[in-house]
Amino acid sequence: MEFNIETAVRICPVGFTTPDMVCVQANTINNTIQLANSQNYPANYTFPINCCQSTVFTTSVAPLVNYLVEGCDVSVVTLGQSGSGKSYTLLGPGFHCASSESEHGVIPRFIREVFTKMKQYRDRNWSVHITWSQICGENVQDLLGVGSVECGNISDVFQLIQLGMSNIAPKCAHTLFTLTLEQQWVVDTTVQHRVSTASFADLASTEKVLVYDSNGMMQTIPTDLGIQTLQRCIMTLSEACQPQYNHFVPYTQSVLTTLLKDSFGGRAKTLLLCCISPLIQDFTETLYTLQLAMRAQMIKNFVTVNSYTTFESVQENCDVFGLQFAANQLFKLVSNAEELFQRLVANDVLPKTDQELISQWLMLKQECEDCLSENSEPHRSLERIEEEIEGSCESSESEAIEEEEKESLLDKVQALMGDFRISTDKLVSQVSAANVSVNSCTKESMTSSNNEYRMKGARGRRGSIHSAEEFHPALSLNTSKISEECEENEKAMETTAMSYETKKKILKQIVTALELNQKKISDLEKTIRVKENLMESLLRHKDTKSSAHHKFEQKCQMLRKEYKSAEVKLIHAKQHKNHILEAKYKNEKVALEEKLKDAESLKSMTEDGNKLLELENDLYTSKKQLEKLKKYKQQKERYRYLYERQIREEKLKMSKERSCDSFDKKTPDKIVALLNKSNTTINSNISVNNEELECLRHEIRNLRKTRDYLLEMRCKIDVQSQNQKILNDAEERKLLQYEEAVEAIDLIMEYKNSIICGHHPLKELEEQSDRMLMERFFKLSENEMRILLHRYFEKIIDLRSSSKKLELQIVDIENKHEKLAYYVLNLRHNLQLERSDAERRIASLQKQHEDKLYRVLRNLTGEGNDNERGVSRVIGPGRHSALTVRVAEASTITRYHPGTVPVQLQGAVSQAQAKVTIEKNKHKIILQKTSKS
Numbered sequence: 001m002e003f004n005i006e007t008a009v010r011i012c013p014v015g016f017t018t019p020d021m022v023c024v025q026a027n028t029i030n031n032t033i034q035l036a037n038s039q040n041y042p043a044n045y046t047f048p049i050n051c052c053q054s055t056v057f058t059t060s061v062a063p064l065v066n067y068l069v070e071g072c073d074v075s076v077v078t079l080g081q082s083g084s085g086k087s088y089t090l091l092g093p094g095f096h097c098a099s100s101e102s103e104h105g106v107i108p109r110f111i112r113e114v115f116t117k118m119k120q121y122r123d124r125n126w127s128v129h130i131t132w133s134q135i136c137g138e139n140v141q142d143l144l145g146v147g148s149v150e151c152g153n154i155s156d157v158f159q160l161i162q163l164g165m166s167n168i169a170p171k172c173a174h175t176l177f178t179l180t181l182e183q184q185w186v187v188d189t190t191v192q193h194r195v196s197t198a199s200f201a202d203l204a205s206t207e208k209v210l211v212y213d214s215n216g217m218m219q220t221i222p223t224d225l226g227i228q229t230l231q232r233c234i235m236t237l238s239e240a241c242q243p244q245y246n247h248f249v250p251y252t253q254s255v256l257t258t259l260l261k262d263s264f265g266g267r268a269k270t271l272l273l274c275c276i277s278p279l280i281q282d283f284t285e286t287l288y289t290l291q292l293a294m295r296a297q298m299i300k301n302f303v304t305v306n307s308y309t310t311f312e313s314v315q316e317n318c319d320v321f322g323l324q325f326a327a328n329q330l331f332k333l334v335s336n337a338e339e340l341f342q343r344l345v346a347n348d349v350l351p352k353t354d355q356e357l358i359s360q361w362l363m364l365k366q367e368c369e370d371c372l373s374e375n376s377e378p379h380r381s382l383e384r385i386e387e388e389i390e391g392s393c394e395s396s397e398s399e400a401i402e403e404e405e406k407e408s409l410l411d412k413v414q415a416l417m418g419d420f421r422i423s424t425d426k427l428v429s430q431v432s433a434a435n436v437s438v439n440s441c442t443k444e445s446m447t448s449s450n451n452e453y454r455m456k457g458a459r460g461r462r463g464s465i466h467s468a469e470e471f472h473p474a475l476s477l478n479t480s481k482i483s484e485e486c487e488e489n490e491k492a493m494e495t496t497a498m499s500y501e502t503k504k505k506i507l508k509q510i511v512t513a514l515e516l517n518q519k520k521i522s523d524l525e526k527t528i529r530v531k532e533n534l535m536e537s538l539l540r541h542k543d544t545k546s547s548a549h550h551k552f553e554q555k556c557q558m559l560r561k562e563y564k565s566a567e568v569k570l571i572h573a574k575q576h577k578n579h580i581l582e583a584k585y586k587n588e589k590v591a592l593e594e595k596l597k598d599a600e601s602l603k604s605m606t607e608d609g610n611k612l613l614e615l616e617n618d619l620y621t622s623k624k625q626l627e628k629l630k631k632y633k634q635q636k637e638r639y640r641y642l643y644e645r646q647i648r649e650e651k652l653k654m655s656k657e658r659s660c661d662s663f664d665k666k667t668p669d670k671i672v673a674l675l676n677k678s679n680t681t682i683n684s685n686i687s688v689n690n691e692e693l694e695c696l697r698h699e700i701r702n703l704r705k706t707r708d709y710l711l712e713m714r715c716k717i718d719v720q721s722q723n724q725k726i727l728n729d730a731e732e733r734k735l736l737q738y739e740e741a742v743e744a745i746d747l748i749m750e751y752k753n754s755i756i757c758g759h760h761p762l763k764e765l766e767e768q769s770d771r772m773l774m775e776r777f778f779k780l781s782e783n784e785m786r787i788l789l790h791r792y793f794e795k796i797i798d799l800r801s802s803s804k805k806l807e808l809q810i811v812d813i814e815n816k817h818e819k820l821a822y823y824v825l826n827l828r829h830n831l832q833l834e835r836s837d838a839e840r841r842i843a844s845l846q847k848q849h850e851d852k853l854y855r856v857l858r859n860l861t862g863e864g865n866d867n868e869r870g871v872s873r874v875i876g877p878g879r880h881s882a883l884t885v886r887v888a889e890a891s892t893i894t895r896y897h898p899g900t901v902p903v904q905l906q907g908a909v910s911q912a913q914a915k916v917t918i919e920k921n922k923h924k925i926i927l928q929k930t931s932k933s
């Protein structure tokens, strides 16, 4: 549901005043605020000085309770200068010491209403949470000190309000009170959930300071950054309601606007409650508040119900599946046992008693099977699921291959079509250029006087219905793929003659598509570069890795031999019952086992597997994609050029048409043609004598004057609407009346001209129409005829007015649709960007990892030459002990000390004699220089 932000204006009482001190009045009948300078500011609700708290609530805020209970977010924001009654309106005079409930402000009343509503739906589970924070500068402080608090009843909430009020900082702060309402209820097998929030923002005062802008001009801006930004957001959002809506709303430039994002241009149903002072000395502040409210009224919020459904049966289904699985396993166990028992019985190896037990067991099983129905084999459904999954995988793979083949074929066809299109475009433009030069004179002279009239937006009754092509682009603006629609529209351009506006729309779509395409191209290029770097790294380290692999393989073999010999020695020691040797070899065996594991892990680290191949494939796909995007860009650029040229030409043509001579402007071409015709046929006309002819001509001249006058009046109203003045209903109707009257005069002139030409239109009409009806018409008196005509005229105006409204609605829907499509497109694009960004990050992390691994391996294998034991080192006395470099630890090093490890290791690499070890339990590499010998 789309709703404009509602505004309410309350004038605060100021004690003793004389009439000359007051500059504001509230007109509650037509809901306007009248200023002393005779300006009127409309609002949805206006409250005069003596208005009580209860009226303010029931009129403007109480309706929001229903929205909240329905699951929509609602928001009340108070705005106004210091001391104008914002806090009083929201809370009341010092809530805790309020003498009576009649003084309670909007918040306590709202809470009471919510709890009353909750009682009406007893079948629902409700929960209410309250938060209250204040924003001082750019800091958010919790006024309740415990975040969100669940409240079971009204008095809980009131206690929290008292607590919060005692913590509010004086003056400087905005406060934001929120009530979150959660509800759940069961419908059949589903649970319905709704979560909605009511927020009440008490903004700091709107006082201003004088500043100089960049041009050295003096201007006033609100002292508070939050209010400053809110003003900017409101201005931007209200401008965004005009057709050019691609504005950036600076929500994130202050904490306040970030928190109020949903209230202005978001998904909440919002009421802006403005508090103003009536005093003349506060006029500037009052004017500021009212102007901001006027702008806010133009903002549209898209209010949605926050609901979701969960299925109770889901849990049950999971259990059923688990039970099925267990039953399936049991079924297998039983059949295995049966097989085993039958074999044992057949072999006759068991004693009699055991055989009896088995036969009892088999009987019981038979009984169970008899009890179970034929359809209840539990394993079936599980097997079936597996089969289906396997089948679907295969088919999807073959589909993917087919899809790829199709794509390459389509690419070729598209390239050929593109070439064909360019050559056709060239030919068409050559021919049309030739035609334009030949026909330009005749066309210009034939231009109708209605052109200017049409240019101003009025199409007349016959033109009031949009042609299919005009609506085509917007209606076909599918949210799924804007690029596809562009193509459709572009194709349409080749076959149908589009209007100027349609072409402009399509051009806009093409430009957007091109912009997005360009972003995608540069993004993909970045990703390709990162992947190429990774590939280069992998290739560079390939040799080191394979030599390390070889060394670790040798090491593993050696350790395996040592392990076996230790095993043999251990057996010997056991046989000779030499316990000292037995313990020694046992320890040796354990230590060797450890080392073997480590060496094997290190070996596996040196294996790249299919990594290179996969990366190569990945790169190939990305490059292919890039090619496609570039091709697409070229295509779009061709279209853009084509459309830009056509639009330029049409614009030129239109400006020429506008500068046509005054006669053409004011005379419909039909009439001109008829008049010309009448001149040629006049001499041969015998039925109309010269006197009558002159009389008819005189009448036509008079009619033309009236027509011109009507056109002039219509243009005046048009000029008003062009100067941003919103036409009222009466003016709109006048406009239609002028248009209709002009068309009627055209018809009369046509009629008179046909008489001049010797035709008898009345006779023709008689022949075509129902005789009875015509006779009745002729019998009507002049006055009756007038009344009848007037009635019909009014009916036509009514019809035109409703058709115009419908047209406006269509345009509105079109715009919304376009806006949504653009939004979806942007979201999709951003998602894509995020994905490719993640891909790049992964690739660059992989590269970093590869580089580090390379250094570690180079170092370790270098040491392997130096020392038979290779990966383990004794560090000497003290806190360091002999430790093996284990894979897990090595990877931890890379993770926890990304900066230090490679640098240290680089040093170690340059001096092959350096020792690498790990300080126990500290995940640290220690390098020790050893002598070159």
Ligand SMILES: Nc1ncnc2c1ncn2[C@@H]1O[C@H](COP(=O)(O)OP(=O)(O)OP(=O)(O)O)[C@@H](O)[C@H]1O
Pocket: 011, 012, 013, 080, 081, 082, 083, 084, 085, 086, 087, 088, 089, 092, 093, 171, 203, 204, 205, 275
């Ligand atoms: N309609 C009213 N009826 C009675 N008293 C009022 C009314 N409006 C305001 N007041 C009183 O005026 C004083 C100032 O009002 P309040 O504190 O609500 O202003 P404010 O706009 O919140 O000011 P600030 O922005 O400085 O916080 C309070 O003492 C309040 O009780």
